[in-house]
Amino acid sequence: MAIVVKSERWLGFLRWLKSRRVPKAKLVLADFADSGRGLMATRDIEAGEAIVDIPESVLITRSVFLDSLAREGIRADQEWPLSEHQALTLFLVSQRLFPEAKWAPYVAMLPTEFDSVASQLPEELARLLPSDLQDKIKEQRHKLKQDWTAGWDFLKNIDRASEYASMDERLFEWAWLAVSTRCITLESTKNKTMDCTIALAPMLDFLNHSLEAQVETGFDPTTRSFKITTRRPYRRGTEVFISYGPHDNSFLLAEYGFILKNNPYNHICVDREFDNIALPGERPDFRSNVLRILEQEGLKGDYTLHASEASYRLMMALRLRVSTTARDFKDVLRRWYQVQRGERSTVSPENEAAAHETLLQIIDRLEDHYRLNVDECRAIAAARLERAAFDYGSWCVEELLGEHLEMLLALRNTISARG
Structure with missing residues (x-):
């Protein structure tokens, strides 16, 4: 049994998608007893039908952040390069500190915390995890610290550090985890047509993971959009899934903050x-x-x-x-x-x-x-x-x-x- 979400934030987000000319999907946000918040089919979806179709103009990439700086006369892409993850993290931080109407409805829909991701577990629980997962947590925390330093170095170099003075480690970590857990890989369905390799994709990132999902994903250079097409049908009122890949539960807990029952990839x-x-x-x-x-x-x-x-x-x-x-x-x-x-x-x-x-x-x-x-x-x-x-x-x-x-x-x- 699912409970359809009818909050003003969600309705405002739908209005925002419409204003950005995102094709209307047969999906609605709902809370499911077994998988939490996800997307439910509002009508039958047939095999071969697109689940979501996100225009390039709505995808949030490294270029979106750098272009926003360029509009202010700051050419940061050549002299002070940022990794894609770092750029997307600073983008989300900027939207928290200086909200823009262009992106605010999406940012408002992001989770406020990611406390079930392995690196965010309290130490009393983290030390009980298998040794390889503990090593993964150390790597992630080290990467987070490196990106925190790189982010501040970048802001200082472009003389924006004073404007970001209220960016503390907690805010940066929230944005960093939002990117880690929700970004997509921009693989073209035909050929490489985009400079960026990862992006945040509004609406798409509400879809949950299932090993039974059968989908085709990728950036379509013809329509200039990122599409996910299902190879299996979904009935009205059921949850619609995508696949994050053939991962074991240690990987899923480290990267996304959840596990699956009876995961055949466990080892x-x-x-x-x-x-x-x-x-x-x-x-x-x-x-x-x-x-x-x-x-x-x-x-x-x-x-x-x-x-x-x-x-x-x-x-x-x-x-x-x-x-x-x-x-x-x-x-x-x-x-x-x-x-x-x-x-x-x-x-x-x-x-x-x-x-x-x-x-x-x-x-x-x-x-x-x-x-x-x-x-x-x-x-x-x-x-x-x-x-x-x-x-x-x-x-x-x-x-x-x-x-x-x-x-x-x-x-x-x-x-x-x-x-």
């Missing part, structure tokens, strides 16, 4: 666990040699576990790691290369058994770690529920850890069944 990254595992009798010089070989062969890192199997990369790396204690390492290495080339299936029965034993050790440690983290996350969620309403961020963390535990159990059962 567990075990790069840190592979690096940290201690093998009996493994000499440091042999370990360094193994890591060098793996890097030379393009097999260093990106080690993953799935519900049905460990990745090829991980198993090849484990086969080599457990070989460091072998008496004749050169002979083992020769056979390892043969496995890599597909000339044999295993290095040896003993090597294969040792690799799987090490794999089970990794699974054991992760299971123990995730169970403790799930318990702690539940305690945090319960405490928050006593103080306020349901906390979506803590739910996402608990679900993500629970999914990882289920994958580990399924993989353990698969390994046991194979003997």
